[in-house]
Amino acid sequence: MANDWTLLQQQFLADNDKTGITAKEWCEQQGLNYQSARRYIKVRIAQKETAHKSAQSKDVRKQKKIKREKVSAKTSAVAVSSGTEKPNRNGRDNKGRFVEGNPGNPNPVTERFAVGNQAAKKHGGYAARFDDESLFSEASQMSLEFELELCRARALNCIDTMKQIRADMKNATEVDQRIELYNAMTSTEQALDRNVVRIESITKTLSSIRIDDVNEHKIVADTSRIEAATSKLRLEADKLAKEGKGSTTPISEMIAELQTMGSDGLMSSFDD
Structure with a gap:
């Protein structure tokens, strides 16, 4: 049964708006082949529709702003004609703009971002050297x-x-033409060989990346286990040192006792 890509795209847009899920992850959850579905299920479509909705929202806000300005202008005109115009507040005029000489905010925010923050930076040094950063x-x-x-x-x-x-x-029919075609055939075969080698290299790299993703969790767990064991041994060693036992063992105690006998543990000779 063929997939209804229009319906699937709408479902993806809804899930993408809620969770921000990528097209590849969403296709895997739905049991779809991403290589086949990516022609129909695209984030860029979601971005375009979101941008369209945002543009519509901006138009609505713009219309409301125009209406408010018209109402404010009418109110100001009525106030001036009746002689009941309200005094300016905080150094602003009737339209809410600062008048000349107003000091503005006495406590301005000088540094909203930390030094070196690059939140608004889209691309790095490479993009600056290209005419088209898109x-x-x-x-x-x-x-x-x-x-x-x-x-x-x-x-x-x-x-x-x-x-x-x-x-x-x-x-x-001509020899020169056949020679030229033969050279073109050789160049094309070489290009095909290079592409085959590149395909093998990329396939191997993708396989290595998948293996690294699997091994990453194992490496993290092994590292945590080793750190925990090391910390445990260090605590046990500190405990023995505080108790005055150190790293002594029964054998080391026997050797120390023999050495204190004065004969280095050797039996004394007796005269017959």
């Missing part, structure tokens, strides 16, 4: 899976090109 916004949404798809698409393109070159070689 490229980095698109690149930030890409991953190794995208590069793997690109390499596979290029490999398929190379195969199609080789097929066309073979057909042209069969129809070629």
Whole structure:
């Protein structure tokens, strides 16, 4: 049964607004193949709809502001004509703006962010050296899976090109033309080999990343266990030292007792 992608997209938008879940995680929860669903289930669609709703909300607020200004202007006009205009408050005029000479806020907030805060920074030093910084916004949404798809698409393109070159070689009548087609075939085969090597490298890297994700929890648990055991041994050693036992053992006590005999533990010789 074919999936109703429109309905699924609406469900994803609702879940994305509530929890901020990504498209890949949502597809895994719904039992959908992300590689097939990603053409229909996209965060960018959700972002566009959210932006559209935000724009509508801004228009509504703008209309309300215009109405309030009109009402305020009418009220001010009536007050001036009747001679009952209210005095300015806090150095503001009838429209709420500061008049000339007003000192403003006596206790302004000078530093809202800590020194070195980069909350508003979108990209780093690389983006500053490109004319179009929007490229980095698109690149930030890409991953190794995208590069793997690109390499596979290029490999398929190379195969199609080789097929066309073979057909042209069969129809070629001149020697120079056949030589040129043969060189093109060689270059295309080399490009195909490079793409195959790149596909193998990316696949291996993705496998290593998945293994690292699994091993990360094990490493953290092992490290915590080792730290706990080390702390326990240190506490036990401190306890023995306070009790005056130190690291003595029955054997070490026997050796110390023999050494105090004066003969280093050797039996004395007797005269016959």
